Amino acid sequence: MHVSRYINLIIMHRRIIFAVAAVMVALMLICGCTGTTTDPTPVEKQQLRIATTTSLYDTKLLDHITPIFEEKYNAEVLIVSAGTGKAIEYGQRGDVDVLMVHDRAREDAFIADGYGINRRVFAYNYFVLVGPESDPAEIKGMQPEAAFTAIREKGMAGEDVVFVSRGDASGTHSKEKAIWKGAGFNYSTDVQGSGDWYQEAGTGMGATLTLTNEKQAYTLSDIGTYLAYKGDLDLVALVDEGDILLNVYCAMEINPEKYPDTNTTVAKDWVNFLISDDIQKEIASFGVDQYGQPLFYAAQDDWEKIGVTEAEVKDPIA
């Protein structure tokens, strides 16, 4: 009984094979179509790949200035927001054209190793130590180093004091380590793993602030991201004065001698765009209408104050 059915099927095999072939062709067409739409290189638009510290992204500063650049230079900007440590890693592997970071010591090493060239400083602001309004470690108004010491002391003593670290090798994390060092502690032995009071988030600034808020803990944040998130947070800025809290943002090209297919033309355009008068004004005014104060300051006229050379803030890359 089944037999006749299968005889028929085999007789009709031409139709079946045709149907299967048709389906295969259709699948390949779909494949081909999505293949072309996902092709990342439109004919005349140049692509610029940027790895950035999360603060420039989470504050939406880059969302604000990118469209201006894209229109002016007929380019497409692809931004990977990753924290300074990861951004530098992407830069070393040649996976991006431009870095936007804020960790002077590691930038210097990156340039010395031949990976980065043409650093330009385009913005700065300050770090703040934020925490719950109740301030259980009583650090309000202290110098950063003294505040860190107090948090550690109370935390080690088992009081309800928690410090959340970025813990992701970001620029902010580097700054935090520098403050611990300034306060006289050895980061890896006295701080890291010294108790439940010290917790590493391992994520970006915005996410770390959200986490710190949930735990009603303390954390170090750049002022820009803190202000951008403040509306959703029950955290207040407790320590915001001290030279060590200065936070300087730079952009640099990946060295085309290391990676010849780096998109140098657009990379140069981008860095020069950031230090141009118009964009310096955009940076200085960004967020004022929404947060009542700027999230970043333009570097252009304050180069002495932030300890960089005039050429680094003003001279366009040739």
Added chain:
Amino acid sequence: MYEIVEGFLEAIRLIVTLDPDVMAIAARSIAISLTATIVASLIAVPLGAAINFGTFPGRKSLINLIQTLYSLPTVIVGLLIFLLISRVGPFGFMRLLFTPTAMIIAQTVLILPIMTGLTISALSGVDPVIRDTLRSLGATRLQFLVNILKEARFAILATVAVGFGRAISEVGAAILVGGNIAASSFASSTRVLTTAISLETSMGNISQSIALGLVLLAIALGVNLAITTVQHR
């Protein structure tokens, strides 16, 4: 509680009004995962058939290996593909990192074992009487395969659905090789539903997360519902 209710209502509004951001991310998710599923099917079905009907030494161990790889962690696949396609990696010259193509490759690799394994199960589940009949009637290899595949079509369809479901719902590989980029053009962006939910939640944009989550849920459940309906017809 207020946050959840408020977020939910806003999410419904975003979906009903076809919010362009939400729709673009959903469309991109579908495009990437569907492409990966098609590519994986084109490899897994013939491969599964070859393993099922083939006789070669180590066949059992191979099937065991494939089944072990069902639980291949997504971040491991992400890391592997990252190392292969990063500029300094062996395929770095193709400049695929942080592109949708990279995500398609990662998702294809991710779902290949489970799709191959389930294809083997689907084909070995075909009634032996049918196989014997086909053989005794002198069917050619191709005729034999086509008819067995036809017989197992619902099980294979389910395999495809499982593959698609795993591809569209994974986040680990997508974020490592895609980079969660929101570019101005649809084709250059690599932000998909899962990576967008992860980002929006960490940024405190709860309603956006819920909206994206509902869309993802609808797609994942919808595909399985469609398959089940077809199977019961």
